[in-house]
Amino acid sequence: MGTVALKHIVKYYGKNLVVNDIDEVIHDGEFVTLLGPSGCGKTTILRMIAGFEKPSSGEIWFDDQLVAGGKTFLPPEKRNIGMVFQSYAVWPHMTVFENTAYPLTIRKLPKEEIRRKVEKTLDLMHLSQYADRTPDQLSGGQQQRVALARALVGEPKLLLLDEPLSNLDAKLRESMRFEIKRIQNELHITVLYVTHDQTEAMSMSDRIIVINKGVRQQEGTPEDIYKHPANPFVADFLGKVDFFRGKAENGSITIPEMKNQTIPYTGEHRGDVYVAVRPENIIFSEGGELSGILEVQYYLGDTANFRVRVGNSLVRVITDGHAYHSVREGDPVRLSIREFIVFPDDGSLEETLQIKT
Numbered sequence: 001m002g003t004v005a006l007k008h009i010v011k012y013y014g015k016n017l018v019v020n021d022i023d024e025v026i027h028d029g030e031f032v033t034l035l036g037p038s039g040c041g042k043t044t045i046l047r048m049i050a051g052f053e054k055p056s057s058g059e060i061w062f063d064d065q066l067v068a069g070g071k072t073f074l075p076p077e078k079r080n081i082g083m084v085f086q087s088y089a090v091w092p093h094m095t096v097f098e099n100t101a102y103p104l105t106i107r108k109l110p111k112e113e114i115r116r117k118v119e120k121t122l123d124l125m126h127l128s129q130y131a132d133r134t135p136d137q138l139s140g141g142q143q144q145r146v147a148l149a150r151a152l153v154g155e156p157k158l159l160l161l162d163e164p165l166s167n168l169d170a171k172l173r174e175s176m177r178f179e180i181k182r183i184q185n186e187l188h189i190t191v192l193y194v195t196h197d198q199t200e201a202m203s204m205s206d207r208i209i210v211i212n213k214g215v216r217q218q219e220g221t222p223e224d225i226y227k228h229p230a231n232p233f234v235a236d237f238l239g240k241v242d243f244f245r246g247k248a249e250n251g252s253i254t255i256p257e258m259k260n261q262t263i264p265y266t267g268e269h270r271g272d273v274y275v276a277v278r279p280e281n282i283i284f285s286e287g288g289e290l291s292g293i294l295e296v297q298y299y300l301g302d303t304a305n306f307r308v309r310v311g312n313s314l315v316r317v318i319t320d321g322h323a324y325h326s327v328r329e330g331d332p333v334r335l336s337i338r339e340f341i342v343f344p345d346d347g348s349l350e351e352t353l354q355i356k357t
């Protein structure tokens with residue numbers, strides 16, 4: 001089993017609709033991430049796949065076996081899934097070895113087989129030297145790896161990870177991202193990962209499914225979603241973006257809040273639109289189509305960040321660090337937008353992004 005199919009999954013808690021018609025196939029060996037804000041239903045989806053919750057309607061299939069749907073419901077212990085929960089708990093009174101062995105011990109496997117499997121898993125997780133320690137003698141990252149070892153020891157074909165790195169500091173998170181990818185490659189397993197952190201999602205996933213309020217917004221490769229977001233919510237959730245209201249005509253978009261300055265446009269939309277611009281897609285350029293005044297700049301080493309007043313708008317610009325000295329606060333500057341995304345103005349942006357105007 002390595003393929004998971006979710007067929008029109010709906011989940012209510014009481015009257016509260018928290019998962020709304022999720023229809024997805026996660027293929028054997030794929031690394032797929034559910035990405036969305038807090039409360040959007042990510043954990044609920046994982047819990048239904050693991051067998052800790054029943055869908056209100058819809059079906060879940062593992063390869064060609066129905067595991068939930070209609071009258072069928074397979075309990076978690078019959079699903080052979082590895083899972084690391086959002087608040088990963090390793091048992092404080094057990095050693096690393098015992099923690100890792102636990103899923104095999106309750107399955108009453110022969111002692112010798114348990115020892116062999118645990119040693120192999122600890123080796124894979126670079127934990128062998130800590131086998132006899134208890135969790136209070138480990139760092140957060142090492143404890144995290146114990147939780148992963150325990151999820152992997154039963155050799156699941158499917159690994160469900162619910163924000164497994166949320167308790168770690170930034171450096172450890174980054175190295176654990178590589179560890180998880182490495183293990184997935186070595187074991188050739190299917191991983192369904194849950195996070196609200198876009199960097200985590202983008203750095204590990206073959207495919208990302210963006211969810212908001214229980215509804216799928218878009219799915220695709222990290223690059224697809226970043227470059228071609230399906231709606232303003234997705235554009236805003238992945239990466240930095242500024243939105244400006246404009247009027248699209250054949251050849252240009254006029255932006256009233258920028259004192260009616262225009263940007264060239266040859267796309268399909270006409271009339272009221274939102275122009276979504278990522279700050280890394282704006283450059284300082286003498287022949288640039290927008291003119292403004294540099295209000296603020298700051299240096300972050302790898303990047304330099306700027307805020308430029310264009311009419312009544314503040315435009316964010318991010319360049320590499322070297323551009324820092326090319327302009328000064330108070331200077332008139334010209335900007336050129338290399339790439340932008342246009343969405344029709346259906347009046348939903350404020351609600352979607354909770355912007356107060």
Ligand SMILES: Nc1ncnc2c1ncn2[C@@H]1O[C@H](COP(=O)(O)OP(=O)(O)OP(=O)(O)O)[C@@H](O)[C@H]1O
Pocket residue numbers: 013018036037038039040041042043044045086196
């Ligand atoms: N057992 C439950 N009973 C009632 N409501 C629940 C239950 N579990 C979750 N919910 C509600 O369902 C919605 C989705 O919760 P879920 O835990 O799936 O969100 P999430 O996307 O994992 O959020 P987070 O990023 O904060 O972990 C929330 O509104 C939550 O309050």
Ligand SMILES: [Mg+2]
Pocket residue numbers: 042043044086162
């Ligand atoms: Mg959650």
